[in-house]
Amino acid sequence: MKAICLFCGSNKGAKPEYEAAAREFGRTLAEQGITLVYGAGKVGLMGVAADAALAAGGKVIGVIPEFLKAKEVAHTGLTEIHVTETMHQRKALMAELSDGFVALPGGFGTFDELFEILTWGQLSLHGKPVGLLDAAGYYQPLHRMMEHAVAEGFARPGNMDLFHISEDLPTLLAQMRAYQPQEVAKWLDLAKA
Numbered sequence: 001m002k003a004i005c006l007f008c009g010s011n012k013g014a015k016p017e018y019e020a021a022a023r024e025f026g027r028t029l030a031e032q033g034i035t036l037v038y039g040a041g042k043v044g045l046m047g048v049a050a051d052a053a054l055a056a057g058g059k060v061i062g063v064i065p066e067f068l069k070a071k072e073v074a075h076t077g078l079t080e081i082h083v084t085e086t087m088h089q090r091k092a093l094m095a096e097l098s099d100g101f102v103a104l105p106g107g108f109g110t111f112d113e114l115f116e117i118l119t120w121g122q123l124s125l126h127g128k129p130v131g132l133l134d135a136a137g138y139y140q141p142l143h144r145m146m147e148h149a150v151a152e153g154f155a156r157p158g159n160m161d162l163f164h165i166s167e168d169l170p171t172l173l174a175q176m177r178a179y180q181p182q183e184v185a186k187w188l189d190l191a192k193a
Contacts, residue, residue, distance in 0.1 A: 001129075001177060003035035003061070005098035007113040009106035010044040013138075018105045021135035021169070022048040025104060028169055030058025037097045039090070040064035040082075042075035045104055050075055063094045091116060100129040100176050105138040121162045127181035130163040131172045139165055158182060 012019050026049035029036050036053045039046055040062025050060050054077060062081045064074050069083065084090045091113060095101075103114045120126050132139045143165055149155045161182060164175040 001034055001099040001173075003037050003098045004029060004176075005094045005101045005117075006036060006038040006046075006049055006104065007101065007106060007110045007117075008038070008045040008049065008104035009110060010039075010041050010046055011107070012044050012048070013105050015136050017136035018045060018138070019048050021133055022046075022104055023052040024169055025049050025102065025133060026052030026054075026058070026060075027056045028173070029053055030056035032173075033058075035059040035061060035079075035097075037061045037063065037094050039094070039109075040074050040078065042077075043073050045106065047075060049104070050078065054078075061097060063090050063097070065090050095120070095126065095128075098128065100131070100179075102131045102133055102172070102176075103139075104133050105135055111142075118162050121181070122159055124181075124183055129176035129179035131176050132163060132165040133169060133172055134165050134167045137167070 006025065008022060022045040026036060030053040036050065036058060038050060041047055042050070053060050059079045062075055062078045063084060064081065065084045065087055074081065082093055084093060095117065101117050103110055117130055121130060134140065146160065150157050150160060164172055166172040166175065
């Protein structure tokens with residue numbers, strides 16, 4: 001993996017573990033020569049991860065739609081910044097520039113990005129690894145919801161293999177490097193869909 005796209009909060013959240021995880025993530029990518037691709041903000045966990053990567057000598061590429069530049073306070077010290085017209089263009093370009101995706105804690109925007117990229121994987125639109133860095137157990141309720149979707153017949157058990165989840169960054173990156181996409185049909189029974 002030469003570039004990893006980060007999805008995370010434009011706020012720092014309620015626990016110091018979230019900020020620590022973002023800092024470790026940015027620094028680790030830089031130390032491993034992996035480019036950080038993200039939403040170009042200088043605030044929240046986004047800014048923490050970018051600043052950590054830059055401080056460690058890493059390459060950081062930001063992608064932000066024009067209308068969010070002022071709202072998210074675009075980071076002006078990045079290696080590269082791309083400005084798009086729409087959120088859809090932003091997500092498509094981040095995906096194009098990346099070899100894998102990691103979600104740190106975040107809110108609705110993070111969930112949107114994460115589930116869109118998981119859906120693209122489910123539909124075989126990409127075969128890139130997806131990881132959830134489970135800082136302070138943040139993603140455990142979401143993981144249970146995903147398992148519930150499988151148990152209730154809305155997703156196949158194989159869809160749980162579309163992503164890896166770990167509290168430990170080295171473990172998560174190792175799982176992502178070993179990822180081999182498996183095609184899993186979206187529909188449980190197309191005749192009943």
